[in-house]
């Protein structure tokens with residue numbers, strides 16, 4: 001079965017073709033094309049939704065053409081999967097309306113996919129046979145920080161989430177305080193490599209709270225106060241980056257492990273843009289060994305952590321029955337019970 005995936009929820013325009021062999025449950029990515037308007041948003045230090053939507057209009061057809069070309073296909077796919085939300089409405093509409101038009105003219109089924117479910121399924125590209133349930137899923141992106149219990153492919157239970165800023169959003173806002181371009185996360189990671197993690201101590205919000213919720217806005221305020229009282233130079237910027245990054249990582253790992261223990265999870269799945277952070281990947285593995293945690297740890301290839309259409313097509317394969325065009329709904333069905 002070959003699925004064309006389309007993802008336009010924010011500032012990336014992506015199309016991919018995956019090949020899934022139902023009996024084997026193995027996903028092969030035949031193509032995955034991503035065009036990003038991130039450089040425009042770097043200038044404004046954040047995303048302006050209308051600018052993102054106009055770039056989606058510009059990129060959508062060339063990106064789909066290139067994805068089909070790379071996969072050596074024309075319209076001989078079996079279904080079209082498209083992100084229906086959450087995301088910026090102007091950006092989402094470009095993908096959804098394009099998918100509906102292609103579905104109508106090619107007479108193909110259309111599958112609507114929740115963007116967050118897509119992020120989770122980036123882990124199932126090539127890894128399927130090793131992932132065991134129940135799994136604890138940590139989604140850490142620019143818009144979301146959620147901890148979920150995944151009992152099986154159709155059963156996801158939301159355990160907790162951020163009460164204010166998402167982890168990626170915190171990185172982006174801290175990046176702005178340090179005068180980094182958008183998105184701040186990857187720059188903070190680079191600067192932190194050269195910094196002293198002990199030079200500045202930042203709070204670990206809600207570390208000991210008796211739930212699975214997060215809060216990152218206080219950390220941002222703490223960094224703001226530190227920046228105001230510090231003479232910024234290369235060294236102090238690197239040190240603040242290292243300290244702030246570690247504060248986020250410590251909370252994410254602590255809550256994830258707490259959930260793993262409570263639910264006796266066999267796997268941990270990291271997903272979302274922040275899952276590309278190497279320090280987070282290293283620390284979660286290191287701590288799992290230190291605390292003899294008996295769960296397999298999975299994270300997608302870095303190119304599948306940030307927004308991409310291969311993950312959307314993969315989520316579609318595992319979760320949805322294709323529906324006739326007229327039944328598509330712009331509201332993503334909620335998978336979090």
Ligand code: KG4
Nearest residue numbers: 141142143168183185186273274277306307
């Ligand atoms: O999943 P994603 O591409 O888009 C959303 O759905 O939000 O995530 C983007 C977020 C941004 O906040 C960005 O700063 C963060 O992921 N990010 C990182 C890294 N790469 C991307 N954060 C920390 N370290 C990274 N290497």
Ligand code: ZN
Nearest residue numbers: 119141306307
């Ligand atoms: Zn995303």
